[in-house]
Amino acid sequence: MNSVIDLDNNYQLKIINSYSDFPDNVTNIDNLKISTIFRQKILLLKIDFNTLKKENFKNVLRKFLSIKNIILKKHIPLGIRNENTTIIGYIINYDENNEKQNDFILGINAILFDTKYERYNYIYDTVCNYLDSYFYGKNLCDFKNNKCGEKRTTSSVTGCCRHFKIKWLGPFSKLVECEYLNMDNHTCSVKCISCKLFTCDYLRKKGIQFKIKDILLLDTFFNPLQKYFIKYTTFTPKEKILKRLIMF
Ligand code: SF4
Ligand code: SF4
Numbered sequence: 001m002n003s004v005i006d007l008d009n010n011y012q013l014k015i016i017n018s019y020s021d022f023p024d025n026v027t028n029i030d031n032l033k034i035s036t037i038f039r040q041k042i043l044l045l046k047i048d049f050n051t052l053k054k055e056n057f058k059n060v061l062r063k064f065l066s067i068k069n070i071i072l073k074k075h076i077p078l079g080i081r082n083e084n085t086t087i088i089g090y091i092i093n094y095d096e097n098n099e100k101q102n103d104f105i106l107g108i109n110a111i112l113f114d115t116k117y118e119r120y121n122y123i124y125d126t127v128c129n130y131l132d133s134y135f136y137g138k139n140l141c142d143f144k145n146n147k148c149g150e151k152r153t154t155s156s157v158t159g160c161c162r163h164f165k166i167k168w169l170g171p172f173s174k175l176v177e178c179e180y181l182n183m184d185n186h187t188c189s190v191k192c193i194s195c196k197l198f199t200c201d202y203l204r205k206k207g208i209q210f211k212i213k214d215i216l217l218l219d220t221f222f223n224p225l226q227k228y229f230i231k232y233t234t235f236t237p238k239e240k241i242l243k244r245l246i247m248f
Contacts, residue, residue, distance in 0.1 A: 011079065012085045022046055045108075048092050058219055061216075156175075
């Protein structure tokens with residue numbers, strides 16, 4: 001197993017195998033207290049996956065984010081420099097095949113971005129990549145002759161990538177292909193996270209559904225209004241969704 005986990009922005013987490021390898025000045029991520037960090041004059045994380053409960057991941061990450069913002073204002077160093085990288089903390093009892101543990105580490109990575117925009121951009125891309133890889137190469141929508149399982153008996157040859165144009169015309173509005181659909185290869189050109197999260201009845205019957213509360217990065221770092229936008233802003237380019245998320 002690697003002895004370090006590389007994060008973005010030149011941060012690293014060091015993997016250790018023995019409790020005696022923890023330096024003296026680490027602070028348990030499960031019990032972050034500003035007074036302890038002031039005393040230590042540094043924030044160096046201790047992460048023990050044997051004691052850290054997955055039900056607490058969200059609250060622990062939120063606390064780390066708020067503490068990080070305070071200590072940066074007080075000019076307390078975050079991690080220790082090691083050549084061109086910064087070791088942000090030490091990790092023990094880590095299982096690289098454990099999806100939940102890896103999600104938690106993605107959350108730490110998100111917190112270490114300097115600005116809210118960078119953090120949201122990272123979360124957005126990470127979740128989209130996860131959703132893309134979930135579908136990749138599986139034909140879960142059962143496309144045959146360009147018709148998906150849900151729309152098999154309709155005229156749609158683009159799955160659910162079409163919508164009513166000029167809704168206020170009521171019965172005179174017409175169904176059109178989404179303007180962002182690349183008709184040459186039937187791919188989305190704008191990375192719309194709401195569309196990627198969408199699952200129709202056909203997929204839900206197959207047991208495929210994505211809930212925001214089950215995706216740690218989305219559940220942890222966004223408030224209810226932002227979650228609403230993430231879920232329902234379909235047919236919309238990434239930049240527009242990010243702009244809206246930053247506003248709230
Ligand atoms: S999500 Fe449903 S409606 Fe959309 S392409 Fe897949 S099967 Fe068709
Ligand atoms: S924005 Fe949504 S509806 Fe439009 S092409 Fe992309 S995935 Fe399809």
